[in-house]
Amino acid sequence: MAVALPFAESEIRLLQSLxxxxxxxxxxxxxxxxxxxxxxxxxxxxxxxxDLGDPRLVEALGTVGAAYAPPSPVNPPxxxxxxxELFDIVFKLDGLDSFAEEFKGCVSIPLGRQRLKxxxxxxxxxxxxxxxxxxxxxxxxxxRDVIATAESLARKTGDSK
Amino acid sequence: xxxxxxTNQGSPPQAQAWARRLGLKVxxxxxxxxxxxxxxxxxxxxxxxxxPLERLQRSLIRGRSAALRRK
Numbered sequence: 085m086a087v088a089l090p091f092a093e094s095e096i097r098l099l100q101s102l103x104x105x106x107x108x109x110x111x112x113x114x115x116x117x118x119x120x121x122x123x124x125x126x127x128x129x130x131x132x133x134x135d136l137g138d139p140r141l142v143e144a145l146g147t148v149g150a151a152y153a154p155p156s157p158v159n160p161p162x163x164x165x166x167x168x169e170l171f172d173i174v175f176k177l178d179g180l181d182s183f184a185e186e187f188k189g190c191v192s193i194p195l196g197r198q199r200l201k202x203x204x205x206x207x208x209x210x211x212x213x214x215x216x217x218x219x220x221x222x223x224x225x226x227x228r229d230v231i232a233t234a235e236s237l238a239r240k241t242g243d244s245k
Numbered sequence: 246x247x248x249x250x251x252t253n254q255g256s257p258p259q260a261q262a263w264a265r266r267l268g269l270k271v272x273x274x275x276x277x278x279x280x281x282x283x284x285x286x287x288x289x290x291x292x293x294x295x296x297p298l299e300r301l302q303r304s305l306i307r308g309r310s311a312a313l314r315r316k
Contacts, residue, residue: 123288
């Protein structure tokens with residue numbers, strides 16, 4: 085029996101709905117790093133929203149059969165319903181500026197006809213250095229090497245990024 | 246439109262040529278960043294040849310299967 089691939093149609097549809105409704109969010113953490121070429125593994129896709137109380141968020145999620153579940157004594161804030169299982173709402177990021185500041189520096193990754201905002205590698209590294217948990221320490225040297233590789237390639241192609 | 250020769254798919258000579266090009270690129274990066282780990286550089290260069298969503302999908306597949314094995 086074929087096993088469904090993670091991050092397929094329903095997850096993409098959810099992200100596209102958020103973009104269509106102009107919800108301000110970005111992909112963060114190791115999922116953001118993998119989108120930019122980092123050879124690391126992750127179990128979920130971290131999303132940082134500017135405002136979890138934004139009514140457009142509820143509308144965008146509702147359109148694809150998902151919902152926002154506010155924090156409870158036992159659960160952090162989370163997404164629930166169709167296509168939401170892989171997403172993790174991130175509400176605390178060490179070592180970073182405000183959402184608005186970080187949003188300005190995001191890289192854009194094509195997602196159909198829309199562009200997904202993704203935290204750049206340098207800022208992912210900054211957050212991992214600040215968090216400094218054992219699991220962060222494992223990825224720091226890899227992120228440094230990915231940044232070095234990207235910088236070297238950019239110089240060769242004359243790309244300023 | 247001619248597709249770029251970026252992956253290691255195709256005939257054995259093409260695959261060998263791809264591997265040679267990859268090796269040269271790794272050496273190039275290491276000449277600028279001698280402290281970088283060659284494996285990290287090589288894996289990054291390979292991943293950069295894939296579309297971003299495919300990279301994420303591969304990472305999630307590995308991350309989730311590793312988590313299942315730990316249970």
